[in-house]
Amino acid sequence: MASIARTSLLREAATASRMASVRPVFQQQPLFQNTARIAAFHASSRRNLLPPPQQVVVGGVNDAAPVPAPNPSHGSYHWTFERLVAAGIVPLTVAPFAAGSLNPTTDAILCALLLVHSHLGFQVLVTDYIPEKRFPKARKGFSWGLNAVTALVGLGLYEFETNDVGVTELVSKLWHA
Structure with a gap:
């Protein structure tokens, strides 16, 4: 996996260097602009498998925590x-x-x-x-x-x-x- 990521990084650098010679100086971008997003040893992207549930606030800050009813089969x-x-x-x-x-x-x-x-x-x-x-x-x-x-x-x-x-x-x- 690491070799695949490295070759894509090298390909990107080579393409950027070729394009740098074609573009005017004021439009040139840094050679490794996407290196912060590319991780050589990460195989998966950063995305959640399930979306987080709705964030709902019930009650206020000073409300007491609910005490569950006593049950002999719990606790x-x-x-x-x-x-x-x-x-x-x-x-x-x-x-x-x-x-x-x-x-x-x-x-x-x-x-x-x-x-x-x-x-x-x-x-x-x-x-x-x-x-x-x-x-x-x-x-x-x-x-x-x-x-x-x-x-x-x-x-x-x-x-x-x-x-x-x-x-x-x-x-x-x-x-x-």
């Missing part, structure tokens, strides 16, 4: 549940291989915890990066989409556990392959 309880799920995955990942037995119940609990852990992580992404105040329809759409994908993955894991070898057996086979 510290929610955080504690996320930590318990994440901590529970660790022993369930190691236990089937350390004990030497592949138990379908352990495998099912591991799959359920992985599914809940993934869902909670993606739910935090939707909450953090799609503000409900600015994008109410997109937020609802992404939330429903996440729920649908989680249900679909849960169905797929259930089918894989009941009709095939299961997750821990698959990891074991891939590890020894």
Whole structure:
């Protein structure tokens, strides 16, 4: 990529020098007028993929920040549940291989915890990066989409556990392959 940018820079300089001899002195432009815009090692232009949303000011400077309604499934309880799920995955990942037995119940609990852990992580992404105040329809759409994908993955894991070898057996086979 750098060689392409350099040759275009050289071509521009050569064209500018040829044109400088043809133009009168008062119309001559500097030899490297576009060098500030040309970056030798940049492969893409500076443009946003999505346009920024409308900038709307709601309320005044001295308005208090809105306090959300108390909900037992959010806040510290929610955080504690996320930590318990994440901590529970660790022993369930190691236990089937350390004990030497592949138990379908352990495998099912591991799959359920992985599914809940993934869902909670993606739910935090939707909450953090799609503000409900600015994008109410997109937020609802992404939330429903996440729920649908989680249900679909849960169905797929259930089918894989009941009709095939299961997750821990698959990891074991891939590890020894």
